[in-house]
Amino acid sequence: MKILVTGGTGYIGSHTVVELQQSGYEVIIVDNLSNSYKSVVDNIERISGIRPVFEKFDLTDQKKTLDFFQKYSNIKGVIHFAAFKAVGESVQFPLKYYHNNLQSLVNLLNGMEQSKVANIVFSSSCTVYGQPDELPVTEQAPIKKAWSPYGHTKQISEVIIENTSKVNSTKAILLRYFNPIGAHESSLIGELPLGVPNNLVPFITQTAIGIRKELSVFGNDYNTHDGTAIRDYIHVVDLAKAHVIAIDRMINTENKKKIEIFNLGTGNGFSVLDVINSFEKVSGQKLNYNIVDRRPGDVEKVWADTRFANEVLGWKAEKTLDNMMLSAWNWELALKNK
Numbered sequence: 001m002k003i004l005v006t007g008g009t010g011y012i013g014s015h016t017v018v019e020l021q022q023s024g025y026e027v028i029i030v031d032n033l034s035n036s037y038k039s040v041v042d043n044i045e046r047i048s049g050i051r052p053v054f055e056k057f058d059l060t061d062q063k064k065t066l067d068f069f070q071k072y073s074n075i076k077g078v079i080h081f082a083a084f085k086a087v088g089e090s091v092q093f094p095l096k097y098y099h100n101n102l103q104s105l106v107n108l109l110n111g112m113e114q115s116k117v118a119n120i121v122f123s124s125s126c127t128v129y130g131q132p133d134e135l136p137v138t139e140q141a142p143i144k145k146a147w148s149p150y151g152h153t154k155q156i157s158e159v160i161i162e163n164t165s166k167v168n169s170t171k172a173i174l175l176r177y178f179n180p181i182g183a184h185e186s187s188l189i190g191e192l193p194l195g196v197p198n199n200l201v202p203f204i205t206q207t208a209i210g211i212r213k214e215l216s217v218f219g220n221d222y223n224t225h226d227g228t229a230i231r232d233y234i235h236v237v238d239l240a241k242a243h244v245i246a247i248d249r250m251i252n253t254e255n256k257k258k259i260e261i262f263n264l265g266t267g268n269g270f271s272v273l274d275v276i277n278s279f280e281k282v283s284g285q286k287l288n289y290n291i292v293d294r295r296p297g298d299v300e301k302v303w304a305d306t307r308f309a310n311e312v313l314g315w316k317a318e319k320t321l322d323n324m325m326l327s328a329w330n331w332e333l334a335l336k337n338k
């Protein structure tokens with residue numbers, strides 16, 4: 001059974017391709033390599049023993065997208081990761097984000113309609129909730145005004161998919177990720193941030209290995225146990241496994257509604273200092289860090305109510321924070337030796 005994975009050479013995409021292959025799916029990757037490398041395809045093959053089909057093109061190109069769907073028949077489902085994801089960059093270049101993230105989705109949905117592909121799993125984000133009024137946050141929490149154009153593209157994308165499903169056969173599972181971190185246990189795939197990382201964990205590992213001088217901890221005056229902001233960090237392989245379950249669910253027509261929405265987190269909130277402590281413990285490295293002002297746009301605390309995903313998908317994140325930090329560190333060490 002063929003599954004199209006857009007953004008399949010990216011961070012979450014590559015881990016999902018491996019899990020799909022290991023569950024018996026045939027994977028076709030589409031990626032424009034704007035934020036990833038062709039060599040990821042080789043590393044996927046090293047892990048699974050199966051080389052996924054790889055097509056390099058940009059999904060904002062309508063003709064190429066429609067031609068792709070002509071070329072490959074019998075695609076059973078699509079998992080759509082391909083998107084820009086840097087929050088700060090999106091504030092600087094909003095049109096770049098709206099164009100890329102929304103045009104590609106529209107083209108994809110058109111291609112799916114043309115080829116009668118009904119099932120799509122969409123990468124959404126807990127950013128759609130902003131700072132929720134109640135924690136843990138459930139899927140019913142109100143969608144707050146987006147803090148960034150990036151977050152806004154996720155909100156609009158959810159609505160585009162919902163509205164499309166009202167008029168054609170589209171069925172979708174929208175997965176709202178909390179904070180994915182860590183890497184595959186093989187250390188053959190992981191997160192490859194270009195330039196200076198925006199996210200906490202790659203910044204930690206790059207600081208420990210000497211690429212960065214010091215980590216800035218953004219704020220220690222939040223209303224949390226140690227004053228630093230709290231997030232729900234989830235291992236990328238746990239996250240990837242949920243995608244396989246979601247696509248299985250739609251292919252087996254087990255979904256109860258045309259659109260289903262699930263939070264993907266662990267349900268546990270950890271502060272920035274908790275993450276640093278875990279890193280120091282598992283790596284044996286002392287991290288050079290300094291407390292600085294809050295980062296504009298950051299929410300204070302957010303973690304998931306995962307009961308819906310646990311009960312309905314029969315899925316639960318298994319990896320601990322220490323597991324996540326060790327795999328992130330092993331990945332950084334593997335990158336150094338490349």
Ligand code: UFG
Pocket residue numbers: 085087125126127151178179198199200201203215216217218219229230231272295298
């Ligand atoms: N942080 C630091 N120093 C850094 C980087 C991050 O202290 O150098 C802190 C942040 O202030 C925040 C926490 O670490 O408190 C996590 O920050 P990340 O940048 O790793 O993650 P965010 O929670 O800001 O963003 C992530 C994803 C987004 C998504 C968002 C939803 O990167 O794509 O979650 O909340 F939209």
